[in-house]
Amino acid sequence: MDSKTNTAPKGRYVTADRIGMLEDLLNERYSVRAFLPREVPRETIEHILKVSQRTASWCNSQPWQVLIASGEAKETFRKAIYAEAASGAKDDHDFPPPREYLGVYLERRRESGFQLYNTLGIARGDKMAYAKQALENYNFFGAPHVAIIHTDEPLGIYGAVDCGAYVSNFMLAAQALGLGTIPQAALARHSGLIRRHFNLADDRRVVCGISFGYADHAHKVNSYRTSRASVADTVTFVDE
DSSP, rough: OHHHHHBSSSSBBBHHHHHHHHHHHHOOOBBHHHOOOOOOOHHHHHHHHHTTTOOOOOGGGGEEEEEEEEEHHHHHHHHHHHHHHHHTOBBBOOSSSOOOHHHHHHHHHHHHHHHHHHHTOOTTTTHHHHHHGGGGGGGGGGOOOEEEEEEEEGGGHHHHHHHHHHHHHHHHHHHHTTTTEEEEEEGGGGGHHHHHTTOOOTTTEEEEEEEEOBBBBBBBGSOOOOOOHHHHHOOOOOOO
């Protein structure tokens, strides 16, 4: 291999190592649904945030704001959002959720859901058990930390898209440092409560949450992995 191809100009690793590490992180990462209670050191969290801040954004606007609750603050928030979710309160999204899932998207959603329920021994069609498991989102699956990702209302969907890129990089950085994460659109269903609880301005728009910490690898809920579509299913090359 040509030396110019085999080395990264300003990096510490050759190209093969760089892409290999990225592939490993992407293949290893999964949505953790059971965490250990052990807290993550602040310097480790700050390292994740420093790395994630390099996320590309529209016009370099860097529209994400990140609120991280830990310790008693996390517990107080957990109780508040769990109570609202369990009460059956009306959804309060800042960004409209999918209108419906159709075709292959519905198939993938069902496959993922049934993998979760089968792993936990929940019988197909047991809607009460489905609902109980869904409420675990609001216990943050036992994670010691939860991040709330929010953006500026005037930026609209572009601000949310940039936040999505930030979330992805946050999760990969956490994975590289030995942590587990789960991105949670479910938390954004209670955006009004989040603004009130944390005294956020009215022009803040909640994109999602990320619960994170050390994964409980012994818990069965963390034993399955979702599938991925092939490149042929998702990419069209146009050469002429």
